[in-house]
Amino acid sequence: MKWVWVLVIVLATTGGEVLQTMGMKKHGEIHDFRPGALGRVLGALARNWYVVVSIVLMGVSFFAFVELLAVADMSFAVPATAGSLVLETVMAKYVLKERVSQTRWMGAVLVACGVALLAL
Amino acid sequence: MRRRSTVKTALFAAIVTLSGVFGNLFLSIGLRSGEANLSYTPSGLVKFIFSPLILLGVTLLIFWLLSRMTLLSWADLSFVLPVTSFGYVMTVLLGRYFLAESVSAWRWTGTVLITLGSVLVGITPHQTTGASSTERAAQ
Numbered sequence: 355m356k357w358v359w360v361l362v363i364v365l366a367t368t369g370g371e372v373l374q375t376m377g378m379k380k381h382g383e384i385h386d387f388r389p390g391a392l393g394r395v396l397g398a399l400a401r402n403w404y405v406v407v408s409i410v411l412m413g414v415s416f417f418a419f420v421e422l423l424a425v426a427d428m429s430f431a432v433p434a435t436a437g438s439l440v441l442e443t444v445m446a447k448y449v450l451k452e453r454v455s456q457t458r459w460m461g462a463v464l465v466a467c468g469v470a471l472l473a474l
Numbered sequence: 475m476r477r478r479s480t481v482k483t484a485l486f487a488a489i490v491t492l493s494g495v496f497g498n499l500f501l502s503i504g505l506r507s508g509e510a511n512l513s514y515t516p517s518g519l520v521k522f523i524f525s526p527l528i529l530l531g532v533t534l535l536i537f538w539l540l541s542r543m544t545l546l547s548w549a550d551l552s553f554v555l556p557v558t559s560f561g562y563v564m565t566v567l568l569g570r571y572f573l574a575e576s577v578s579a580w581r582w583t584g585t586v587l588i589t590l591g592s593v594l595v596g597i598t599p600h601q602t603t604g605a606s607s608t609e610r611a612a613q
Contacts, residue, residue: 457595458552458594461594472585
């Protein structure tokens with residue numbers, strides 16, 4: 355059962371973060387951090403469907419993670435879900451059209467390997 | 475302007491990392507203390523969310539979500555993910571020095587790999603999909 359939760363977490367996290375990035379890029383850079391301006395940003399984001407769907411998916415990921423913690427150790431849960439990092443980097447390159455250099459690939463793979471080692 | 479953008483990116487990466495680490499820490503302590511049990515009824519969800527440690531953890535995770543969204547408004551996803559993964563290293567250090575958890579040689583190796591990976595990605599440009607609006611305004 356725990357691997358089902360891992361799959362749900364990886365898919366929901368990947369989908370949520372890719373959609374969130376698309377939504378935030380569509381909104382544009384936030385550079386005014388006064389309370390009124392931040393309120394207007396939140397209002398605009400509440401009408402941004404990429405962001406709304408991404409938050410629903412992040413919610414799915416959060417509750418699936420809580421369920422996973424109920425049936426597995428933290429030392430299994432955290433590294434097992436780190437697989438999403440590599441999948442998200444692939445999506446960043448092909449869906450978000452980011453230029454992922456060799457250095458960045460190496461960094462992402464090192465981080466994913468490091469997170470996996472935390473389980474040992 | 476570029477330096478200002480780099481400082482802003484580093485500042486937000488630190489805020490995202492710290493709020494995520496402490497949010498997960500309080501959530502984990504709250505779940506283990508037995509003060510909150512998750513049940514999917516409206517009253518059960520409210521009771522779960524409003525238990526003190528869970529509430530503190532969830533508040534920090536909401537702050538994590540908002541600061542991360544702000545960072546993603548100008549930085550690449552493939553930059554933000556590895557750089558903020560430094561939080562895993564902080565989680566191990568917190569466990570070792572504050573919760574007296576034993577950390578194996580494999581875990582220390584893992585933390586070194588994560589640190590190296592985060593530093594490697596950190597030296598790449600934080601944005602590769604076009605000039606930021608701040609930079610465009612400066613041009």
